[in-house]
Amino acid sequence: MNHLLQGLKRAGLRLTPQRVAICKVLAESKDHPTAMMIYHQLLPQFPTLSLATVYKTLNVLKSMGLVHTLGDAGDGAEHFDADLTPHINLVCTRCHRVVDFDEERIHEIQQAVAQRSGYEILGARIVYYGLCPECRANGSSKESA
Amino acid sequence: MNHLLQGLKRAGLRLTPQRVAICKVLAESKDHPTAMMIYHQLLPQFPTLSLATVYKTLNVLKSMGLVHTLGDAGDGAEHFDADLTPHINLVCTRCHRVVDFDEERIHEIQQAVAQRSGYEILGARIVYYGLCPECRANGSSKESA
């Protein structure tokens, strides 16, 4: 049982099969999925799953601070990230994929922000956008994944 | 004439009064406005201004890389930023205000990302979200601006 499920349980919320599955996708996926991506990924196992349930669960997790949102990746939808450790996300504006990038110094930066700003920092959204190496190689005009 | 207008002109696009006004708002505002905020700010001067025109202009500027988007600030709308220099944005999740924060080290980080990732970096979205000092002082339950 991962920290998402623990968080839900700690808050007294029910661990329904849908929620467990959504948390599993979030915890295991490396691709920073949108609500729609999670929905489609789970549909085979939960044929009656509702997109509304996915949204509701994601909103619960987000309001509890258990997941972060990255904003859209050029595809018009919110991308979710269950990795709360400070890290950088790289968004390709052509194929809309999102990957992680490790950079030690952002730990220090987050501390500096918290100390100097007076804000109570609840989360971060550190996204660089541009063209991934593959899309750079595949020519310079506009294509999709 | 600021760099936004110069960019539009350089691309051979027309400098209509609407576009000039929108660029002015973007260049002068410190509050990282949404399309709707720009629209309302200009409505007194342009009573027939269309929200569609605001969106179209913002999309032109964004596709030319002249403005960046920060994602939503808990208010469900995209926030725009005409400051292209690498910097940090602080979003208050309660009052939905966005302010800048200066931190030298992110210049180095952007360079590191570009070099080590193989991405062609086109922009950044460095947002910390949390509670601003004022909202922290104004109690801990949920309120809006």
Next chain:
DNA sequence: ATTACTGCAAAAGATTTGCACTAGG
């Protein structure tokens, strides 16, 4: 003159909500 731009209205998408039914604890 030409062609891009605006404004309007309708469309398209993503996300949210109301409600009856179901199921977890």
Next chain:
DNA sequence: CCTAGTGCAAATCTTTTGCAGTAAT
């Protein structure tokens, strides 16, 4: 049991699009 959660459908809200009229060069 008994409340919280699900699924469906409708609603809402942001953003986009088609098109006819208008204006910039």
